[in-house]
Amino acid sequence: MSQSFFIQFGASLAAVAALVALAAWAKIAKPMTPLTDERARTLLEQEFPGRRLERIWVAVDGRGALAKSGAAALVLCEVGDGYVARHIPWGQAVASSFRDGVLRLDLSDVAAPLARLALLNWPPSPEPRAA
Template sequence: MNEAFFVQLALSAAAVGVLVAIAAWAKIAKPAGPLDDYKARGLFEYEFPGRKLDAVWVASDGAGALAKSGGLALVICQVGDGFAARQIPWAQAISASFKNGKLCVDLADIAAPRATLSLPSWPPKNLTKDLAA
């Protein structure tokens, strides 16, 4: 084995190392920031295009939101480094368990089995008769 072989081997190993580093850097997850009313409405519009939002409640910690759209509840909850969006019947959202400032909504989905939202109260005090139905 001569010197050229070792130079070629070293340069090939360095090139592979650079490519692996670039691939690892490109896959670094960028965590989604906390939701506010504007971001939550934007996510609802993106995930459920054409749906009219009757009311939106954003979790106080920004980790999720719940919206009423007709007879459905639209739920956004933080899963990993992003958000999952699901729709459930409004009656299921109203009857969800609320304990210690946390609303626990069963989504019955393997990928996102439960949404836990920090809300001051549930059902909301400002829930009008039209929204409750």
């Protein structure tokens, strides 16, 4: 092996080490804080201004939320290091698959095709009507 091979190998090794150190220093893979009711409400109001939120369900693990707004279901789900907001018909949300404590919502979107929310129970019980 020639001296130029060792120089190139050493330079490549140093470059890879520098990139790994930069990624560790930047904390690219930092964990997100779980959603709370207040934070979910704030994010949904920012994404859907003017919509009245009737009720909000935050996932048990804090990685998503679902809100009822008239005939629409507003969905927040964690993607990468942020949240994505989508809306689907409320009837579709109520009819979605709920197994083993996980609600699977088909969002029919290339960027976020499926939302998985860990909820205690689903569908929600109807709220009592005022007399």
